[in-house]
Amino acid sequence: MSLIVVGSVAYDGVETPHGKIDRMLGGAATYIALAAAWFTPVKLVAVVGDDFAPEDVDLLASRAIDLDGLERVAGGKTFFWAGKYSPDMNDRTTLRTDLNVFADFDPKLPDSYRSAPYLLLGNIQPSLQKNVRAQMTAVKFAGGDTMNYWINDFRAELLETIREWDFLLINDTEARLLSGEHNLRRAAARILEMGPRALVVKRGEYGAVLFQGGCHFMAPGYLLEDVFDPTGAGDSFAGGFIGYLAGRGVSPSNGAIDFAELRRAVIYGSVMGSFCCEKFGVDRFRTLTREEIEARYREFQDCTAF
Amino acid sequence: MSLIVVGSVAYDGVETPHGKIDRMLGGAATYIALAAAWFTPVKLVAVVGDDFAPEDVDLLASRAIDLDGLERVAGGKTFFWAGKYSPDMNDRTTLRTDLNVFADFDPKLPDSYRSAPYLLLGNIQPSLQKNVRAQMTAVKFAGGDTMNYWINDFRAELLETIREWDFLLINDTEARLLSGEHNLRRAAARILEMGPRALVVKRGEYGAVLFQGGCHFMAPGYLLEDVFDPTGAGDSFAGGFIGYLAGRGVSPSNGAIDFAELRRAVIYGSVMGSFCCEKFGVDRFRTLTREEIEARYREFQDCTAF
Numbered sequence: 276m277s278l279i280v281v282g283s284v285a286y287d288g289v290e291t292p293h294g295k296i297d298r299m300l301g302g303a304a305t306y307i308a309l310a311a312a313w314f315t316p317v318k319l320v321a322v323v324g325d326d327f328a329p330e331d332v333d334l335l336a337s338r339a340i341d342l343d344g345l346e347r348v349a350g351g352k353t354f355f356w357a358g359k360y361s362p363d364m365n366d367r368t369t370l371r372t373d374l375n376v377f378a379d380f381d382p383k384l385p386d387s388y389r390s391a392p393y394l395l396l397g398n399i400q401p402s403l404q405k406n407v408r409a410q411m412t413a414v415k416f417a418g419g420d421t422m423n424y425w426i427n428d429f430r431a432e433l434l435e436t437i438r439e440w441d442f443l444l445i446n447d448t449e450a451r452l453l454s455g456e457h458n459l460r461r462a463a464a465r466i467l468e469m470g471p472r473a474l475v476v477k478r479g480e481y482g483a484v485l486f487q488g489g490c491h492f493m494a495p496g497y498l499l500e501d502v503f504d505p506t507g508a509g510d511s512f513a514g515g516f517i518g519y520l521a522g523r524g525v526s527p528s529n530g531a532i533d534f535a536e537l538r539r540a541v542i543y544g545s546v547m548g549s550f551c552c553e554k555f556g557v558d559r560f561r562t563l564t565r566e567e568i569e570a571r572y573r574e575f576q577d578c579t580a581f
Numbered sequence: 582m583s584l585i586v587v588g589s590v591a592y593d594g595v596e597t598p599h600g601k602i603d604r605m606l607g608g609a610a611t612y613i614a615l616a617a618a619w620f621t622p623v624k625l626v627a628v629v630g631d632d633f634a635p636e637d638v639d640l641l642a643s644r645a646i647d648l649d650g651l652e653r654v655a656g657g658k659t660f661f662w663a664g665k666y667s668p669d670m671n672d673r674t675t676l677r678t679d680l681n682v683f684a685d686f687d688p689k690l691p692d693s694y695r696s697a698p699y700l701l702l703g704n705i706q707p708s709l710q711k712n713v714r715a716q717m718t719a720v721k722f723a724g725g726d727t728m729n730y731w732i733n734d735f736r737a738e739l740l741e742t743i744r745e746w747d748f749l750l751i752n753d754t755e756a757r758l759l760s761g762e763h764n765l766r767r768a769a770a771r772i773l774e775m776g777p778r779a780l781v782v783k784r785g786e787y788g789a790v791l792f793q794g795g796c797h798f799m800a801p802g803y804l805l806e807d808v809f810d811p812t813g814a815g816d817s818f819a820g821g822f823i824g825y826l827a828g829r830g831v832s833p834s835n836g837a838i839d840f841a842e843l844r845r846a847v848i849y850g851s852v853m854g855s856f857c858c859e860k861f862g863v864d865r866f867r868t869l870t871r872e873e874i875e876a877r878y879r880e881f882q883d884c885t886a887f
Contacts, residue, residue: 362763363763457668457669458805458806458807460806461806478787481784482801491804491884492884493801493804493884493885494887495799495801498765498766499764499766500766500767501764502764535887538886538887542887575887576887578798578799579798580844580886581798581800581844581845581847581882581885
């Protein structure tokens with residue numbers, strides 16, 4: 276089932292204890308789309324400048340990602356972000372943010388996208404997220420991500436936007452900020468009252484917790500021997516999560532989403548996030564196979580069952 | 582199967598966002614013994630002053646904990662510790678440490694203890710831990726805890742001590758310090774080379790990871806709605822872990838410990854640690870029932886299965 280992915284496509288400069296890359300393909304929508312494309316057909320909505328390289332188009336196209344919604348601004352430059360990770364890679368410092376063409380991003384869905392049933396809204400201005408959803412005619416399952424900036428400074432718009440969502444995918448700091456509750460279980464209960472049917476709280480290396488109604492499910496973080504570059508891990512998680520659900524045709528029934536499918540989606544999200552960290556940028560996705568994905572899913576089963 | 586528990590019995594003063602208690606029963610061995618006693622007969626080895634209250638003796642005795650090894654120093658005072666937790670309870674500041682009679686603790690096992698098959702060594706000077714083990718004549722399964730102070734300043738003694746252990750139970754910061762590796766998987770591999778057959782790394786609210794040979798198992802932290810007081814949670818974990826294994830008569834066979842039993846032991850440890858946080862000090866253990874323990878074990882199954 277077709278999945279619309281909306282968000283940033285960018286170039287990143289990244290420094291981790293394992294090395295330094297001055298410019299590589301990045302952006303939330305890139306990671307989401309690449310991760311989701313293992314599970315379901317993806318249609319991308321994003322904006323780039325005319326510096327966007329043919330080989331990066333080729334990579335996305337090679338995963339059968341529909342690029343009709345990838346707007347190119349003539350004379351414009353692609354969003355650029357640079358950052359440096361702390362020695363333990365739990366923190367990062369932003370060195371540079373050049374929004375470039377992304378500053379005026381106003382996503383318009385091509386006609387061929389409007390009837391798609393699945394929608395993943397990457398972290399952009401909440402009103403834009405709401406506009407995208409309004410352009411869709413037959414959406415069965417929609418949700419997305421946000422960040423502290425929108426929670427703090429665009430709260431009203433954000434609340435109006437997520438009220439319509441089937442799921443919200445945020446990290447633990449954002450969940451606390453959005454809810455005003457430090458305790459994760461209380462924070463989740465508050466957020467579910469705001470509208471989303473399901474909530475996934477990402478906890479970095481410690482995994483993720485899924486909440487729906489009075490139920491929750493806890494997925495551990497995969498214990499990697501080497502984290503090369505955590506950039507994009509959260510977005511790859513989102514891509515695996517929504518990609519799996521779209522591939523299975525899951526949608527809410529009587530107001531709730533099949534919890535067993537949601538559990539599996541969280542694990543596939545964790546699988547894709549873990550692969551993302553194994554190389555710089557999107558590099559691990561260049562060689563990844565479906566067999567490796569399934570083998571890691573079984574590893575998750577093996578290291579959590581009792 | 583009888584379990585020997587060695588460590589501190591103390592009085593604690595604790596302040597958390599939920600309140601302040603000037604003086605209450607505490608100490609690692611207290612929490613370990615109380616948690617383990619739900620699963621197996623416990624024999625305590627510790628030292629107190631003659632200020633140790635009859636009602637605290639009664640509590641331990643009410644759980645059928647053998648107190649023949651609880652030494653009372655006439656004219657001495659019981660170890661006292663006071664601390665204050667940060668608003669999110671992830672950090673604590675020690676306000677006072679009066680070692681009192683604990684400063685000269687030199688554990689001697691009563692004859693009736695020496696043939697016990699199980700041994701849990703709480704966090705004390707490594708040479709003392711080694712001496713205790715040497716006093717035992719038929720030990721089948723032994724291990725324990727340590728802390729940063731011993732790792733930094735008594736490294737040689739510590740390495741000699743844990744070389745003989747079946748399991749080591751430490752937190753993630755200590756695992757990194759002991760191994761010199763930041764990555765948890767690498768840290769665990771290094772530590773297993775030091776002797777212990779199995780390693781449990783506690784990660785506070787994020788749960789615990791068990792390692793043996795090339796296998797690992799990840800248990801989430803229970804999502805409490807209210808953490809009243811985290812004091813003793815790690816020791817209660819240790820008590821549930823070793824108590825379960827002793828109760829089941831588990832011991833190494835061909836150099837390895839039944840991994841399925843170890844997984845369950847980690848969950849029972851997590852269960853006991855989670856109950857510990859629900860009230861101040863050992864208070865939750867005063868009213869806890871075996872039915873509540875089993876119900877929480879099933880909750881762990883329900884929130885991790887997929």
